[in-house]
Amino acid sequence: MTQQDQFGFRNYDLPKEVERHQTATPQANYTDPKQFEQELDSVFESDWVMVGRVGMIPNPGDYFTAQVGTKPVIVMRQSDGSINAMGNFCLHRYACLLEGAGHTKRIVCPYHHWTYQMDGALIGVPDRVGFEKDALQGLKLVQLSCDTALGFIFVALCDDLDPVAERLGDLGDLIGNFGLANYEDRHVVHEEHWDGNWKLLIENFIESYHTTYTHTGSIGPTNPTNLAEFGPWGAPGFAIHSNSYREEDLPEIYNPNLTEDEKRRFYVISLFPNGLAAVDANFVWWMALEPTGVAQTNARWGLSYAPQTMADTADANAFCATIRDVIETATAEDKEMVQRVQKGASFGTQTPGFLHAPLELNIKEFNNYLAQKIAGEEASC
Known part of the structure; x- marks a missing residue:
């Protein structure tokens, strides 16, 4: 299957095996200390965990x-x-x-x-x-x-896991033209404390439903919800979609290897369980999450830039500063919403919410991964 075939179901078309009606996980999923302890044991201490960039x-x-x-x-x-x-x-x-x-x-x-x-x-x-x-x-x-893959570092407490590149499967080919492993790591924040369950950060990052409405001061106008694109469903180690650019907001591209589709896409990727990466032709915005409590998370995050962009743009430092300002604004917008969801989930209703299909289907993929790990269907220490 070609990359073009794998990526790009739009206009709310869905894979045949995916139902339109999808429910969110119960509120207790974000507030229950026993659930949290189980995730630390069955997920973080039994799988590869992303910690940063090489x-x-x-x-x-x-x-x-x-x-x-x-x-x-x-x-x-x-x-x-x-x-x-x-x-x-x-x-x-x-x-x-x-x-x-x-x-x-x-x-x-x-x-x-x-x-x-x-x-x-x-x-x-x-x-x-x-x-x-x-x-x-x-x-x-x-x-x-x-282990390392795509320029990211992964650590595991187990010694019998498959290599990270193997579990990420087709992802390396899917975004191979970007040369992500060679992006220059120019900005890192080691401590960014969020008042929210770690899963809320994942779910917020990997759904495009909120982009237009939450990110009014950053990426919402340039990468609106209605231009989202989705690609391969059901991968065991990752989920991916694109918050694609409006044509009039396409950045200047310095990478000659990219296709026209790749030039407009802002790929948003979850590297299960705790890694996040938003990749475009000029930079990647990444996060490695460290749960510190049932409703507290440290997000180590950074910005890495394409070497062609750093070499060819007129003022590389000014370009990096501009991107950093946008991402810091987007992060602040996300933090407010994650905190609001955490507060709302404290009500404790047993009635589940809803997931938009396809705009929130990556959340379903992430939850499927968690359920498999907790059920012991994957390798554990």
Whole structure:
């Protein structure tokens, strides 16, 4: 099946297997602490979790910290150029080793100065004679599965999962002409706290019904709801649609590999379970979600830019600043609505709401993925 065949059902046409009547998940899905704990266990601690972009740590010794489910982790560029993920705790008495993002040639515990190489191998223990010698031989920080795809970094607590590229299936081909792995990662926000359940951020991002009505100060006028396009239904690892540009608002395109369809599309992608990416010819706006409570989420997010755009636009810094301003406005608009949904869901009605077909069908795909994970139909640790 060609890319053109895979993408672009419009005018509310639906795949044959999809019914018009779709219901939303109950309000308790966003407020129940037991449901939240189950998601941390069955999803975040049993699957690949997106944590950021490879360009955030370009040099050996560059690192950032993240949360995978309830587990604190370190993501670090190694001396050979590879990326490693490790448990963020000292093997001595468990102190958190690193915070935020930065650069270091050694990982030194701030508590008692146990010292580790970049790969996590223990190389220094003050007053070592106070410990039984053999007990400290060959110790290394807990090593976690780490993989990359499309320029994004994924970490898993399991060691038996299929590679990320394999589970994303056709997505790499579908957006291959963009060269997303080569986009320059120029802006990252590590802490963006939202007062809402993590699933509300996913659902808000991947439906186009709200675009015209919520984003009046940002992308609503240029990428209206009525130009949304949808493509392949039922993929196991992702959901995708396009908030396409109006013809009069098409940006200048610097990538010669794109088709006419690709030039107008602003692809909106959910990388299950917690990754989000909005991709156009010149930039990608991405988020990696970290649930911190049943109604609290940290959204690590950033903006990455096509290298052709950075090379050929008249003023790359001004272009980046303009995009950042638009996205920051869009983020503020989304945050207000996510908070409103969280507040409304606290009523606790048992009567489910509705999903628009097709404008909110990607929510259905996401919920299908969650149901399978929680039911144990996918690989788990």
